[in-house]
Amino acid sequence: MSWKCKYCGSVEFIQKFTGYHNPIFDKNGEYIKYSYQERTYENITCEECGSSGKYIKEIAEWVEE
Structure with missing residues (x-):
């Protein structure tokens, strides 16, 4: 499980x-x-591609693995 x-x-x-x-x-x-x-x-930023947002849900999805 992770974002x-x-x-x-x-x-x-x-x-x-x-x-x-x-x-x-x-x-x-x-x-x-x-x-x-x-x-x-500050905004949350993806270390790989640099996309960012105020909340994690703006740039990522929770995935159950």
């Missing part, structure tokens, strides 16, 4: 995102966790 590109049949997709968070550190400077996070997602 397959409608245009070339590939199963490899990427989605870039940008974002930030406010990290919390202990007294030794070790990372504990983050207290706030925000992300902005």
